[in-house]
Amino acid sequence: MSAARSILLVVLLALCSLAAAQPPGQPVQLRPGLYVGGQPDAAQLRELAGQGVTTVIDLRGAGEARGYDEVAAVRDLGLHYVALPIEGEAAINVANARALQHALEASDGPVLLHCASGNRVGALLALAAHQGGASEAASLAQGRAAGLRSLEPVVRQRFRDGEL
Numbered sequence: 001m002s003a004a005r006s007i008l009l010v011v012l013l014a015l016c017s018l019a020a021a022q023p024p025g026q027p028v029q030l031r032p033g034l035y036v037g038g039q040p041d042a043a044q045l046r047e048l049a050g051q052g053v054t055t056v057i058d059l060r061g062a063g064e065a066r067g068y069d070e071v072a073a074v075r076d077l078g079l080h081y082v083a084l085p086i087e088g089e090a091a092i093n094v095a096n097a098r099a100l101q102h103a104l105e106a107s108d109g110p111v112l113l114h115c116a117s118g119n120r121v122g123a124l125l126a127l128a129a130h131q132g133g134a135s136e137a138a139s140l141a142q143g144r145a146a147g148l149r150s151l152e153p154v155v156r157q158r159f160r161d162g163e164l
Helices: 003-021 042-050 070-076 094-106 119-131 136-146 152-160
Strands: 028-031 034-037 055-058 080-083 111-114
Touching (some): 034 119, 042 070, 094 111, 111 119, 119 152
Parallel strands (some): 034 111
């Protein structure tokens, strides 16, 4: 294994440990400019806006309860809201990973990327990492750091299917 890959693996494992240490639902900074997690509450949105987040990317479907009007809360804070509904295992695919990557690249500053629990966030980030040339192990480590859990078998299947 090359030194660069070894360093990447160590960093990703450290991120996994950091994510595991956070309270459930608490967004974590996965890397500079990217916070990930489950459904944020209004106080968490205010805190993240105060930390410079400019965009919220929501992977939840329109029919999923949020407990408050998230779109209005985001806009009231002067942030940009992007809806990218990921509903069901079939939506964990390369096309949606590309759409997410495009949304991340199009944002003007730090981003909060969330779903209900972080599981869909982690799944799509793992696929995006793999598309970007990361190994399966490194891609899954990044996904886990972002919240990937029960969708890991789906992500592994996409890797096996050669969806790149």
